[in-house]
Amino acid sequence: MSEERKVVIELDQVKRYFQVGSETVKALRGVSFKIYEGEFVTIQGTSGSGKSTLLNQLGCLDTPTSGEYYLDGISVRKMSKNQRAHLRNKKIGFVFQNYNLLPNTTALENVELPLMYNTKFNARRRREAAREALEAVGLGDRINHKSNQMSGGQMQRVAIARALVNNPAVLLADEATGNLDTRTSFEMLVLFQELYQKGHTIIFVTHNPEIAEYASRNIMLRDGKIREDTQNTNIKSAAEALAALPKPQDD
Amino acid sequence: MNILNLFKVSLRAISSNKMRSFLSMLGIIIGVAAVIIMMAIGQGSKESIRKELSTMGTNLLTIRPGADMRGGVRQDPSAMQTLKPTDYETILAEKKYITKVSPEVNSAGQVIYGNNNTTTTAYGEAPDYIDIRQWEIEDGECFSEEDVKKAAKVCVIGKTVVTELFGEGADPVGKTIRFKSIPLRVIGVLKSKGYNSWGMDQDNLIIVPYTCVMKRIAAQTWFSSIICSAITEELSDQAIEEITEILRRTHKIKEGAVDDFTIRSQAEMMETMSTTMDTVTLILVVAAAFSLLVAGIGIMNIMLVSVTERTKEIGLRMAVGATGMVISLQFLIESVLISLTGGLLGILLGCCVSEFLVPAMGMPSSVPAWSIFVSFGVCVVIGVLFGYIPARKAANMDPIDAIRHE
Numbered sequence A: 001m002s003e004e005r006k007v008v009i010e011l012d013q014v015k016r017y018f019q020v021g022s023e024t025v026k027a028l029r030g031v032s033f034k035i036y037e038g039e040f041v042t043i044q045g046t047s048g049s050g051k052s053t054l055l056n057q058l059g060c061l062d063t064p065t066s067g068e069y070y071l072d073g074i075s076v077r078k079m080s081k082n083q084r085a086h087l088r089n090k091k092i093g094f095v096f097q098n099y100n101l102l103p104n105t106t107a108l109e110n111v112e113l114p115l116m117y118n119t120k121f122n123a124r125r126r127r128e129a130a131r132e133a134l135e136a137v138g139l140g141d142r143i144n145h146k147s148n149q150m151s152g153g154q155m156q157r158v159a160i161a162r163a164l165v166n167n168p169a170v171l172l173a174d175e176a177t178g179n180l181d182t183r184t185s186f187e188m189l190v191l192f193q194e195l196y197q198k199g200h201t202i203i204f205v206t207h208n209p210e211i212a213e214y215a216s217r218n219i220m221l222r223d224g225k226i227r228e229d230t231q232n233t234n235i236k237s238a239a240e241a242l243a244a245l246p247k248p249q250d251d
Numbered sequence B: 001m002n003i004l005n006l007f008k009v010s011l012r013a014i015s016s017n018k019m020r021s022f023l024s025m026l027g028i029i030i031g032v033a034a035v036i037i038m039m040a041i042g043q044g045s046k047e048s049i050r051k052e053l054s055t056m057g058t059n060l061l062t063i064r065p066g067a068d069m070r071g072g073v074r075q076d077p078s079a080m081q082t083l084k085p086t087d088y089e090t091i092l093a094e095k096k097y098i099t100k101v102s103p104e105v106n107s108a109g110q111v112i113y114g115n116n117n118t119t120t121t122a123y124g125e126a127p128d129y130i131d132i133r134q135w136e137i138e139d140g141e142c143f144s145e146e147d148v149k150k151a152a153k154v155c156v157i158g159k160t161v162v163t164e165l166f167g168e169g170a171d172p173v174g175k176t177i178r179f180k181s182i183p184l185r186v187i188g189v190l191k192s193k194g195y196n197s198w199g200m201d202q203d204n205l206i207i208v209p210y211t212c213v214m215k216r217i218a219a220q221t222w223f224s225s226i227i228c229s230a231i232t233e234e235l236s237d238q239a240i241e242e243i244t245e246i247l248r249r250t251h252k253i254k255e256g257a258v259d260d261f262t263i264r265s266q267a268e269m270m271e272t273m274s275t276t277m278d279t280v281t282l283i284l285v286v287a288a289a290f291s292l293l294v295a296g297i298g299i300m301n302i303m304l305v306s307v308t309e310r311t312k313e314i315g316l317r318m319a320v321g322a323t324g325m326v327i328s329l330q331f332l333i334e335s336v337l338i339s340l341t342g343g344l345l346g347i348l349l350g351c352c353v354s355e356f357l358v359p360a361m362g363m364p365s366s367v368p369a370w371s372i373f374v375s376f377g378v379c380v381v382i383g384v385l386f387g388y389i390p391a392r393k394a395a396n397m398d399p400i401d402a403i404r405h406e
């Protein structure tokens, strides 16, 4: 692939072992790769292969048992809990499978949340950034809707807006379409492809092998090791796939 | 996150669970109200006793038999018989800093007129007694020195005795009543003074020449006390010195030996009363404060439930960059808000009860301003103290586990 692209994520022999009683569970057994700015990477693998564990490492929620992890050139391994919290706040955007919105809270307030923990943002700038992020995910007209008044797809859009609001170095999604129907899943993929087009770096954990066809790169995990790491030169358009889906039955 | 936003988050959490928040506040409300009411009653009683003692005359001195009892040592009963008529006569003869003196001998018993009777206390006094106590005679007159000399069977009676024996508004002057079967001619009626702050009827008494009580009624040769008035309150100390000197001489107390009598000025009496009241108030307040402790535990309980319920929220906040410190602050503010709101409502309730209900029940009450500030402070402390454990529990959560929590 091409030459002077910026490395956003660099893993060097990252291992993560869990001590369960007297047994050691080796969730990651030495994973190394680099992810460049602007890539759309899917991570696949069977259940228990270590995808979530890997994503927790990438998201600075956890530290490796051994090995090095550099996020935007910063070594994460020796960071304290607080340092990692600040790093997550500035450089990471999370999208969870079950949206994780605050109950009884408007879309705007949900999206503002990460900026609440960033002292550099005052109320006005926070509001502006949140509004922009909501517009970017196509919810510009739902700003003041409460989280419990929205559909699953809309909630996931809010969650994506929340992940984007701090302009993160990387967007991490764990089964972000897992709870959605096919049609809404494709709508979400369209959104992710748009973000990819705009230059966002995306890492997308999924069970669904089909999704790999819409990303630029695919990493396969098995038993805590990388089994395959392939570039996808023929990226399918999610928008076309969505258009090709049978129209929902109207009554 | 800045403090203002943390407050907003906490307020939202409290108001989304109104009933629960209110119930956990209730403990604080009741506790704080109880503390305020107790303090108000304590303070009120103190003030009213003070007022009473000062209307008795601030230059009043009371001489009692027996050494100073404040040490709490038990004394021989014979030590209580040291005040004799010679003491009184010597003080009368030599006094310089004292204007008036009256010995006192009391006897409680039944008083009868016709078919009516009532229980009262006969105070054997000198004629100056009425002036020393700053009392007034409404009808008739007081007995004279002449009556004292003759141990005359005359008396001045209080309003309650008048009502009990003669009926409301009757004129008893000139009538003869019997106290412990001794006939006493009524020569005067005291102006009514009502009840004092201990609930004692100050009009239920008869005043008799002390000689009459000693010889005819109680048959005793010693005084239960001698009271006198110093020229002014400022000269009380000189007056005490003077009396001490006289009594040590008449009692033949050797150099270095302790006095066998005690002289109290009204100022000292007030102080003693205040300390006693303070102790009583303290006990009441401590009892009430225990309910605050229980209320604090209630808040802690609710906060622990709240933290567990919101595990997922905590995980999310941590994932998007909240540090443990900010998370713990969020919950700490929540518990402080609960206890502070409860405290404010408690202060309000306590003040209302102290201002309106307690006086209506006939008890003195006055809310000391500092008790409001103290309650306020205590509530903040309770909030922090009992919010600390739940807050720490939240702060120590692992974001990965927390966010997966169902």
Ligand SMILES: Nc1ncnc2c1ncn2[C@@H]1O[C@H](COP(=O)(O)OP(=O)(O)OP(=O)(O)O)[C@@H](O)[C@H]1O
Pocket (backbone or CB within 6 Å): A018, A019, A020, A025, A026, A027, A045, A046, A047, A048, A049, A050, A051, A052, A053, A054
């Ligand atoms: N906190 C933990 N303590 C002990 N073992 C753990 C822990 N987290 C993960 N594991 C183990 O590590 C291995 C990888 O788990 P992980 O959750 O990463 O799998 P996954 O690929 O995300 O699976 P799925 O597709 O089902 O989500 C599993 O064997 C799991 O049991």
Ligand SMILES: [Mg+2]
Pocket (backbone or CB within 6 Å): A051, A052, A053
């Ligand atoms: Mg997983």
